[in-house]
Amino acid sequence: MNNRLSLSQAFVFLLRRDLLVALRNRAEYAMPILFFVLVITLFPLAIGPVPELLSRIAPGIVWVAALLAAMLSLDSIFRSDFDDGSLEQILLSPHPVAVLVLAKVCAHWLVTGLPLLIAAPLLGQMLGMPQQALPTLLLTILIATPVLSLIGAIGVALTVGLRKGGIILSLLVLPLYVPVLIFAASAVDNAAAGFDVSAQLTMLLAFLFLSLSLSPWATAAALRMSAS
Amino acid sequence: MIEFFNMGGYAMFVWPSYAISALVLWLNWYLPRNQHRKLLRQLQSRHGSQQQ
Amino acid sequence: MFLWFHKFGSPPHFYRIAGKWIPWLSGLFLVLVTAGLFGGLIAAPPDYQQGDSYRIMFVHVPSAWMSMLVYVAMAVCGIIIMVWRMKLAEIVLISSAPIGASFTFLALVTGSLWGKPMWGTYWVWDARLTSELILLFLYLGIIGLHNAIEDKRVAARAVAILAIVGAVNVPIIHFSVEWWNTLHQGPTVTKFDKPSIYWSMLLPLLLMALSFQVYYVLALFQQCRAELLRRERNSKWVEEL
Incomplete structure (x- = not known):
């Protein structure tokens, strides 16, 4: 290429490309959200349709399901690029790999994390979550699902070269998700009880910035390792 | 002695x-x-068979 | 100093040195552990609140300390691997993982055995127990990842990255779990309130902790030697053995 892309152009280019790919494979990318809805549906079936109980544990259920759905969709961040070799192109590009990784993670979040924002309040309603908890639920999803994508990206980058990466990926990633789960679920829980949630939200924001600044580097290092 | 093994009733734990x-x-x-x-044994036997 | 570092880092040299150290370390470990056990099981008086059950502490607390120490050692190895690509660090890192996992497992099992008479149940979602459990998962993840990657040099780098990421996360996890616990804690858990610990109990505890540290080095050397031999079976220095 003669006309070299600037860094921001490359970022936008990669983001656009990934979103376009996602648009073409709509069915595949709808799976995680479907999974999310299904898992939540299972809980009333298992526990029984007791409204008080369901509304009490709704925040926990929604967040565990969100965690699992995020994990299920992780593999798609780098899988197709790894298979068709475009990952090596990315690694060879003159731009810092961490920034390009960030573009891919952003695209992944827009495709898989953002739809949760629409589905979650709906399911919250079905579980009988109190009305005043819904804004907090949306806020936590908005803040915390990017963290899930960012941390998950490290795990995927480590396992993308493996044939049986799926199980190992969950073993690697789920323990690292624990802090997000704790604070996000407790924020919604507190909101449902009518308490202040600013402490939890601040913590989640701190996680977001921390993972935003550290995770791309680790992911880039892991990708170099996997591609070698 | 029995007292020692009994651990003040907590022997089970x-x-x-x-x-x-x-x-x-x-x-x-x-x-x-x-x-x-x-x-080591494997390596030794391999080494031995190579020399023969 | 740097030369020594270099020499110590070369596999054949390390293999020989470790071989020489193992008997000494074993002896030291046996002496320390005997003294610690004598002090802990026989010399120390029963606790005025917990009776004799507190004696579990002499294996529980050192295991818990070691489970964290080993993880820190692994993270340090991870950094060395990423920066200098040192072969020995790769081997130390992966050889530490099963030992660390064992310590974590022991801390959990002895903790719940202590919890049964004290708290009335084997398992409480106590902050320390919970973060210890998550630590165990982290260890298992590292072992699993290493097993899954066939090329062991690549595996070492993967594990190094994971160990570093985990080390950044461990304090966060611990803090969150602690916070979560104070929020949810039911009245059933009676905290192990600390009267100032007696010298006769502290000394065996420290002896046991020291002996566990020696044991770690001992087991690590043992494991490293096996791993080294397995990896370098075709190299010249192995043939000369």
Whole structure:
């Protein structure tokens, strides 16, 4: 290429490309959200349709399901690029790999994390979550699902070269998700009880910035390792 | 002596925890050692057969 | 100093040195552990609140300390691997993982054995127990990842990255779990309130902790030697053995 892309152009280019790919494979990318809805549906079936109980544990259920759905969709961040070799192109590009990784993670979040924002309040309603908890639920999803994508990206980058990466990926990633789960679920829980949630939200924001600044580097290092 | 083994009524909890600790620590010592020996033996036999 | 570092880092040299140290370390470990056990099981008086059950502490607390120490050691190895690509660090890192996992496992099992008479149940979602459990998962993840990657040099780098990421996360996890616990804690858990610990109990505890540290080095050397031999079976220095 003669006309070299600037860094921001490359970022936008990669983001656009990934979103376009996602648009073409709509069915595949709808799976995680479907999974999310299904898992939540299972809980009333298992526990029984007791409204008080369901509304009490709704925040926990929604967040565990969100965690699992995020994990299920992780593999798609780098899988197709790894298979068709475009990952090596990315690694060879003159731009810092961490920034390009960030573009891919952003695209992944827009495709898989953002739809949760629409589905979650709906399911919250079905579980009988109190009305005043819904804004907090949306806020936590908005803040915390990017963290899930960012941390998950490290795990995927480590396992993308493996044939049986799926199980190992969950073993690697789920323990690292624990802090997000704790604070996000407790924020919604507190909101449902009518308490202040600013402490939890601040913590989640701190996680977001921390993972935003550290995770791309680790992911880039892991990708170099996997591609070698 | 019996008093010592009785552990003030907590024998059921004290001794198993020591036993399992001993077992796990011993395994961590024994397994690599065993493996090491096996490897050495393997290498030796390979080396010997090469020389013949 | 740097030369020594270099020499110590070369596999054949390390293999020989470790071989020489193992008998000494074993002896030291046996002396320390005997003294610690004597002090802990026989010399120390029963606790005025917990009776004799507190004696589990002499294996539980050192295991818990070691489970964290080993993880820190692994993370340090991870950094060395990423920066200098040192072969020995790779081997130390992966050899530490099963030992660390064992310590974590022991801390959990002895902790719940202590919890049964004290708290009335084997398992409480106590902050320390919970973060210890998550630590165990982290260890298992590292072992699993290493097993899954066939090329062991690549595996070492993967594990190094994971160990570093985990080390950044461990304090966060611990803090969150602690916070979560104070929020949810039911009245059933009676905290192990600390009267100032007696010298006769502290001394055996420290002896046991020291002996566990020696044991770690001992088991690590043992494991490293096996791993070294397995990896370098075709190299010249192995043939000369």
